[in-house]
Each structure stands twice: as structure tokens, then as C-alpha cells.
Amino acid sequence: MLVKELNDESPGYHPFLIKKFWQVAKLNYCRSQDLENIKDLEIHMNTDETFTLLKGDAFLIAAQDGQEEIEMVRLKPGITYNVPAGVWHNIAMEEGCSVLITENAGTHEEEKRLYALPETARKRIKEFQKMEVAI
Numbered sequence: 001m002l003v004k005e006l007n008d009e010s011p012g013y014h015p016f017l018i019k020k021f022w023q024v025a026k027l028n029y030c031r032s033q034d035l036e037n038i039k040d041l042e043i044h045m046n047t048d049e050t051f052t053l054l055k056g057d058a059f060l061i062a063a064q065d066g067q068e069e070i071e072m073v074r075l076k077p078g079i080t081y082n083v084p085a086g087v088w089h090n091i092a093m094e095e096g097c098s099v100l101i102t103e104n105a106g107t108h109e110e111e112k113r114l115y116a117l118p119e120t121a122r123k124r125i126k127e128f129q130k131m132e133v134a135i
Helices: 119-134
Strands: 012-018 022-028 040-043 049-055 058-063 070-074 080-083 088-093 098-104 113-116
Touching: 040 058, 049 058, 058 080, 058 119, 070 119
Parallel strands: none
Antiparallel strands: 012 022, 022 098, 040 088, 040 113, 049 080, 049 098, 058 070, 058 088
16 A cells, blocks of 8 residues: 555554654643643753644643743644744643644654643633633
């Protein structure tokens, strides 16, 4: 077969096409990515990462190193969002959501650090989601 169909609908993060320099993964809703459960941000110092909403509702959360101020973007289906190397980030998802992720090969295994969000930032995330839902 010349064309392969790649998909995984189970909860969580699934890298399903890994090549020498890049990989494609799918992140499906799981409890740890629920808006109520986002507790930290991650960073990749040497690679950008892209996110494309496939279905459902999701918010991309980003922050600069050493700053408590966060930026949140509600993802639109079919639009690819780039998080440059050196930017703290995470995805808050609602049930039924799926996001396609493209990044350097091995990023999910070896090249990330975590930063625990302060309670003030976690409150702002919840407030932003309530504001967005009301619009």
C-alpha cells in the first residue's frame, strides 16, 4: 500500500509518525489536559512545535521565561499555531477534543522541562475559558 492511514483515538498523547528529524503526534482529550487540571507549562529550548485543532475546543497557553503573565489563544479548526523554541506552553482541552502536533523527532522523550503554574495563573486560565464560552 502506498498511502498509510494514521490515527489514534485513545486518550492522551500519541506520536504516530516518527522520522529522522521530525514527528507527527495526536493529542486527544484526557483528564490531565482538562482546563481544570492544567498545573504546569512545558518548554523546548531547541525546537518549535505546531498545533492544529482537529475537533472540539482547546486553548493554547503560553508564557515567557521568568514571567507570570500568560497568553491564551482559543484554537480555531484548520489553523496551525506555532510555539517557538524557548516559549513555555500547554494545551487546555475540553472533552472530545483532538489536536495534531508536529515537532522535532524525540521532543516528547528528551527535550522538555516543566514549570509549575502559580495559583494566580491557574485562576486566569479558568477566567479566560469562562469569558470565551460566553462570547
